[in-house]
Amino acid sequence: MDAIREDTLKRKEDLNKLIKGRNTPQKVVLRAKIAMKIEEGMPKKRIAEGLNISRSTVYLWASRYEKGGVASLLKDAPRPGRIPLTTLEKEKEVVEATLHTIPSNATHWSIRTMARVQGLSRMAVQRIWKKYNIQPHRMKTFKLSNDPHFVEKVQDVVGLYLNPPDKAFVLSVDEKSQIQALDRTQPGLPIKKGHAGTMTHDYKRHGTTTLFAALNILDGKVIGACMPKHRQDEFLKFLKKIDRETPSGIDLHLIVDNYGSHKTKRVKEWLAKHPRFHMHFTPTSASWLNMVERFFSEITTKKIRRGVFKSVETLIDAIMDFVKKHNENPKIFTWTKDADTILAKVAKCTEALGTGH
Secondary structure: OHHHHHHHHHHHHHHHHHHHOOOOOHHHHHHHHHHHHHHOOOOHHHHHHHHOOOHHHHHHHHHHHHHHOHHHHOOOOOOOOOOOOOOHHHHHHHHHHHHHOOOOOOOOOOHHHHHHHHOOOHHHHHHHHHHOOOOOOOOOOOOOOOOOOHHHHHHHHHHHHHOOOOOEEEEEEEEEEEEEEEEEOOOOOOOEOOEOOOOOOOEEEEEEEEEEEEEEOOOOOEEEEEEOOOOHHHHHHHHHHHHHHOOOOOEEEEEEOOOHHHOOHHHHHHHHHOOOEEEEEOOOOOHHHOOHHHHHHHHHHHHHOOOOOOOHHHHHHHHHHHHHHHHHOOOOOOOOOOHHHHHHHHHHHHHHHOOOO
16 A cells, blocks of 8 residues: 555656646646546546546546546647658659669669659658669679689688688788879868858879788788888889798788789799799779788878878878888788678679679
């Protein structure tokens, strides 16, 4: 009995706060008054007369209060809404037209051109496209590899990522070529509250450099070097740098792409004299398989793209400083997809396109 009495007193206290609250909406005040009089045992007919409202209103909120307590008085129940003006048949017609036709004077539909053709408002077309997750204005790029040994190379490279050999380093190696030392024609404005930073669209070009990088997939550290070109001479210099900066006696598995300078006669002769180097080539048109590309993305976003470089030397200093600070607190990039998952997706895409490797 005490628990019931305490619960009743608590409800009355909450209702009283709503009734006397200065910021309580008037419709909620009215509902709280109805609930309070119900708690006091007043008949519903007298409640309607005393508050000068209809009995149906009293019955409605009395029922909701009994089911949901004080919380049920704070918001309206969901309503069914108006009858939609666009039928399912019309929605299907818009979707089919969007997916399987193109306008006479454009490559894809816009909201307004589709609305004009279908005799609908632009908001109706927008709702339909949003409902079915259709975005005609967007386009993604892709390329399937035509490498005849695609499957074997994917299994080889992904195998190194997911199950690296014991007592060996796995290095993801590539060049980021033609990095431009760009100087803006005018100073940019700094970022401010409510305003983005600015820089001029035009620039002065002071030259280029090429970043050679080898990402150790075990600890995330990078061996880097900037060189003016990316021929076999520069690649051999970088291989020698890797040889010097890694512990002797440890096998090195290098994941590289199919660039010509990686397969020249001089490179092969050098590799033959250094048997601890093992080359693993990614498939053609599959740079996404080389994990060092993730590091290139980071340095481009964080250091190069917004940078202002008045000389190639300044650019090289900025790049090598980024590599140094990265190695002080290296970030390990983890490969998650196994070879079977990748090959299944490629097979599905190949089937959809009606092509093969």
